[in-house]
Amino acid sequence: KAGVTQTPRYLIKTRGQQVTLSCSPISGHRSVSWYQQTPGQGLQFLFEYFSETQRNKGNFPGRFSGRQFSNSRSEMNVSTLELGDSALYLCASSLVSGSYNEQFFGPGTRLTVL
Amino acid sequence: AQSVAQPEDQVNVAEGNPLTVKCTYSVSGNPYLFWYVQYPNRGLQFLLKYITGDNLVKGSYGFEAEFNKSQTSFHLKKPSALVSDSALYFCAVREGFQKLVFGTGTRLLVSP
Numbered sequence: 187k188a189g190v191t192q193t194p195r196y197l198i199k200t201r202g203q204q205v206t207l208s209c210s211p212i213s214g215h216r217s218v219s220w221y222q223q224t225p226g227q228g229l230q231f232l233f234e235y236f237s238e239t240q241r242n243k244g245n246f247p248g249r250f251s252g253r254q255f256s257n258s259r260s261e262m263n264v265s266t267l268e269l270g271d272s273a274l275y276l277c278a279s280s281l282v283s284g285s286y287n288e289q290f291f292g293p294g295t296r297l298t299v300l
Numbered sequence: 301a302q303s304v305a306q307p308e309d310q311v312n313v314a315e316g317n318p319l320t321v322k323c324t325y326s327v328s329g330n331p332y333l334f335w336y337v338q339y340p341n342r343g344l345q346f347l348l349k350y351i352t353g354d355n356l357v358k359g360s361y362g363f364e365a366e367f368n369k370s371q372t373s374f375h376l377k378k379p380s381a382l383v384s385d386s387a388l389y390f391c392a393v394r395e396g397f398q399k400l401v402f403g404t405g406t407r408l409l410v411s412p
Contacts, residue, residue, distance in 0.1 A: 278344075291344040293341075
């Protein structure tokens with residue numbers, strides 16, 4: 187089976203712009219989670235989607251949003267980019283939402299905001 | 301709310317020696333515990349998990365972890381370290397259907 191794929195792998199934007207990141211989960215996985223990874227804050231949970239519904243949400247401002255499509259693919263959007271949004275954005279998929287199911291991570295999208 | 305702590309930013313060990321990466325957790329109910337490893341410029345890879353039952357869990361690449369409920373710990377161990385084990389290790393906890401919470405990570409450096 188193919189792993190979790192994320193596109194693009196690298197992105198450079200300027201302050202004030204918006205960006206959309208894409209994630210394709212492992213075939214058959216219905217849950218997708220997003221994380222922001224920075225050297226200072228570590229791994230921070232953004233949101234989790236299951237069957238096109240947001241199941242959990244982290245403590246990020248409303249500029250961060252996401253959605254999941256009927257084929258389980260997911261996108262996250264960041265509007266009005268700030269310098270502090272520079273980070274590695276990781277997507278993870280699992281068979282179902284929550285509990286003891288392990289998550290499988292993609293390689294991430296490295297976002298740089300100038 | 302659940303939380304997890306990794307008290308060591310870095311662990312140094314010589315190749316061939318046993319290694320331990322520490323993790324403690326806090327939940328109000330029964331925890332689901334996970335260990336992940338991250339190599340440079342890569343996403344996280346799942347190593348092992350504790351759900352219930354046997355306190356000693358065996359995972360990938362010869363790693364194992366021991367669940368200790370009284371000490372609320374889930375330390376990662378390996379009997380004999382390899383240079384290739386050098387990476388960033390994350391402990392994570394989940395309670396029920398709540399979000400997965402990660403520790404701050406521990407960098408493992410195995411010297412030849």
